[in-house]
Amino acid sequence: MVSRPVEVWITGMAWSTALGDDLAGVWQSLLAGRSGIRSVDFPIALRSPLASPLPDLDPALPLAERQHRLTVTTLRRALQDAGLAGDTAEVVPVLATSYGHHLDVPETESLSRWAVEAAREAGCQRAPITVSTACSAGADALLLGLSLLRRGFTDTCLCGGADILTPAKRLGHSQLGTLAADGLRAFDRAHSGTVLGEGAGFLVLETQAAALARGARPYGIFAGAGSANDAVSAVAPDLSGGCLALAVQRALCDAGLAAHEVGCISTHGTGTRLNDEVEARTYSELFASSPRPPLLFGTKGAFGHTLGATGALEAISILLALDNQQVPPIVGLENPLAGITLPLAMRTALACRAEVGLSVTLGFGGFDTCLVFQRAREARR
CATH class of the missing domain: 3.40.47.10 (Thiolase/Chalcone synthase)
Structure with missing residues (x-):
């Protein structure tokens, strides 16, 4: 960028x-x-x-x-x-x-x-x-x-x-x-x-x-974006998490923001073993030193995996989360993976006092993309 x-x-x-x-x-x-x-x-x-x-x-x-x-x-x-x-x-x-x-x-x-x-x-x-x-x-x-x-x-x-x-x-x-x-x-x-x-x-x-x-008001500010491609496999993610971490780091750099400023993340959260484990480990490492770690949530348990549409749907969800200062629960989540050290939204919606949120997608072919949004400075309506 x-x-x-x-x-x-x-x-x-x-x-x-x-x-x-x-x-x-x-x-x-x-x-x-x-x-x-x-x-x-x-x-x-x-x-x-x-x-x-x-x-x-x-x-x-x-x-x-x-x-x-x-x-x-x-x-x-x-x-x-x-x-x-x-x-x-x-x-x-x-x-x-x-x-x-x-x-x-x-x-x-x-x-x-x-x-x-x-x-x-x-x-x-x-x-x-x-x-x-x-x-x-x-x-x-x-x-x-x-x-x-x-x-x-x-x-x-x-x-x-x-x-x-x-x-x-x-x-x-x-x-x-x-x-x-x-x-x-x-x-x-x-x-x-x-x-x-x-x-x-x-x-x-x-x-x-x-x-x-023209007198328009924003839902939020699109602060930055970053992407990376690991080229490891046609269908499997980079198990090291390095490619995902690079996409997130590039997005934050592009936005001029630091990891500790992120308050919530709309995860890719497919429910597949490799994807979940890569995301869980990577976010836990990236935000390990944040004084207030970001809250993780995801929408695929509600919408299903909508493939080429999922990145846009999840961008809308993070903007609404920032605007409403709460995140929805991850449908189907009862017993979190042992490797997750960040807070997860489960069973019920949670309050989330966040000014910055990330929306992350991982695609077949190694496509990893991270979008950074900031809360609007004033109400849209």
Whole structure:
């Protein structure tokens, strides 16, 4: 990343999740410890029948149409939330997915056409930039948007990700052995795998000057971002945690902040053994000397693992946590892993007096990304 000549605000947000799409309503469901994970029929025996489908997206629609509708409706709500629904001339869309519908469509000729068509129908006048970096894609879209604003390419970006449940994804993860038959239990000693979900999250990024000029108020400040790639495996994380630590350190350096200033972390928290253990050990080491260690939480036990959308959904969750000064419980967490030395949100929502929060994603292919957000200086509304 570059030096920080401009301050970047988050002025609009929208999500589509297994718990619904109302921003405040879904947040309250998260705080209450609710989950959208359920058994979903499949014609072939899988390692697990569990998934977290969207309640309002017709499963009978063709896959490309499901991806399109999910993206368009969530984009429109994000623009509306920011007050930009009729003023998109300068908005640069940065849209991400892991694979969307493409794994199930062998005749696919373009991995970015879905983004072009969705951005156009949502009312965006500028062509989108498409990002596909596995499970870090949604976070990387935000990282790229931050860089574009800092470099003066534009004053406004619309960034995030969308991904749908498809047969190929469920079959692929079943064969990989990553699915949990008894639920997603991130950081729990009984964790046995993840649960796939679908969803979308998009955030409007604006320079402070542009936002003030039109009277917009921020949900929070996008202070910095960092990424790293370990190139160790197509599917497994770097067991040393070095790559993850590097992404976090780069993000904090980019934001001009120190580790002891971090008050909460929205973890990747997939519920798989290797991912949980790498995250637990790395955060415990990075923040060992913090006088008030950051509080860890995660949303995948509620939303499922939404692949290319997860980084955007988790960015929204950390912004809401900072704004509301509380974090939701990690659904399914009862007996934390022995190696975790940081406090965990479990069983009930917890108060969290934090001014700085991190959102962290770990993707297949070694993509690790960390986003840094600061609490807004004044209430948005």
